[in-house]
Amino acid sequence: MSGKLSKPNLSHPQVSALVHRLYGWTPAIVRPLPSYDDQNFYVAPVDGGEFILKVMNSTDSENTALLEVQTHAMSFLCHNGLPTQTAMPTTTGQLMSLEELDCGLGSQKYLVRLLTYLSGITISKVPASTQLLYEVGKTAARMDQILQEMDHPHLHVLERDKFIWSLSSIPLLEPYLFVMDGDPIQEVVRAVLQQYKTHIVPQRSAFRKCINHGDFNDLNVLVEAEESLGYRISGILDFGDMNSGFYVHELAIAIMYMMIEHPEPVEVGGPVLAGWESLIPLNKPEKDALYLLVLCRVCQSLILARHTVLKHPENEKYLMITAKAGVRILRQLWELGREEVERMWFQSAARFDGK
Structure with missing residues (x-):
């Protein structure tokens, strides 16, 4: 920052x-x-x-x-x-x-x-079927599995202490809450940041560590039309936010960004989760944290986009793409509440068993 x-x-x-x-x-x-x-x-x-x-x-x-x-x-x-x-x-x-x-x-x-150059268009521009969302979750999981096998003499640099875009850095957002002044959603953001400290931090020791892409979003995933499936993933872009994190972080990030252009954002979680768990089933603490981590990523995106606009107003249109939908999604998830959203996601994911 x-x-x-x-x-x-x-x-x-x-x-x-x-x-x-x-x-x-x-x-x-x-x-x-x-x-x-x-x-x-x-x-x-x-x-x-x-x-x-x-x-x-x-x-x-x-x-x-x-x-x-x-x-x-x-x-x-x-x-x-x-x-x-x-x-x-x-x-x-x-x-x-x-x-x-x-x-x-x-x-x-x-x-x-x-x-x-990778051919294709961003996944944000196509209708996201449940099958494509399932492939998003599965691809994100496969990516993290492969990254765990990677070796490099400078691998330690991925321990990015205080990296503001890491989901481990949510408390670092508090000094920037002023960018939400005057917006009614600020109180929800403040509450989410507080719940991160009380509910996520104590559970983190049970999360499984890995290397995260860190920005598996709807503008960083390319797709191409395919006759049998509708669309297939043809590209993964932008590794600038790579960091040492946790598997559940990658999943939360993927779910949150696949909601941005979807007409029914809450329904995204089930198929993405199913695709992820086809390779990496979540443990109980990871399951318990998923809803709140998705909310945290929305808040992160809202705060950092608005802060960056203050420095680069000429780039406002691009910077605010996610933030505009983010307010609506955050309010919907918050009002439904953890219990109801988790029920929807995990019941929907269970229907994908055997794919």
């Missing part, structure tokens, strides 16, 4: 020159893509192929060890059968390059990677 973060703002000529210098290619097409803290471009070289150029913000660019692990994780998942991007080597064989660039704020260092 530091004010030092500098989001890159490269021009098209700068991007073309960068791609040519680092990779030896001349871009025929350069097109900006939405982003939160970084800058992303679709790049199609003259000689063919499609890629995504990712320019990290100045703050994250300082943590090269973390970015090495994230880049390695993408490759590791790809080699184990999941549809993830991989980094292209520069002409000197590097998978990422720290570049000194001037985006109008003076010369700063930004870490640059050219990633393979």
Whole structure:
């Protein structure tokens, strides 16, 4: 939440020159893509192929060890059968390059990677059938299972103490509650944060640890049409929030974000949970925490989006995509209450047995 973060703002000529210098290619097409803290471009070289150029913000660019692990994780998942991007080597064989660039704020260092392009559209743009939601849960679980097998000399950097987007960091949101001032939903958010301390923290020792993607959201999951199933998952994007966490965190995050565009948000939980439990059945403390962890992720998203808008008002439309639906979803889940939501989710999930 530091004010030092500098989001890159490269021009098209700068991007073309960068791609040519680092990779030896001349871009025929350069097109900006939405982003939160970084800058992303679709790049199609003259000689063919499609890629995504990712320019990290100045703050994250300082943590090269973390970015090495994230880049390695993408490759590791790809080699184990999941549809993830991989980094292209520069002409000197590097998978990422720290570049000194001037985006109008003076010369700063930004870490640059050219990633393979994955076809498909975001899952936010298609009707989410129960079968597709089941596949979302199963894919998220499979991803975490594979990440547990990964080794890397810098794996320790995923112990991201006080990482604001981790579900272990919910108490760190309290100083930022002021961004909700004047919104009636603030009292619900405050109550959720308090319940995290009284109900989740004492149970955490029983949660099973793993490496989390940390942002398995409806804009980071790509799908393609498939005749028999309707849609299949064709891509998992953005590993920037990877952290050492817990299996139940990944599940809660996936459930929450699959609600955003769904006409009946509460009904999402059952099929996602069923897909997850087809590979990783929850233990009792994890089951007991799931409802509240989903609420916590909604609150996290609301607070951090509004705080970021204060710093980057020009990016408000993208930053508030999730937050606008989040208020409605939070109110609905809160008013239904834990007992009723859990009953709906776990009864619905049970009907998927044997899939």
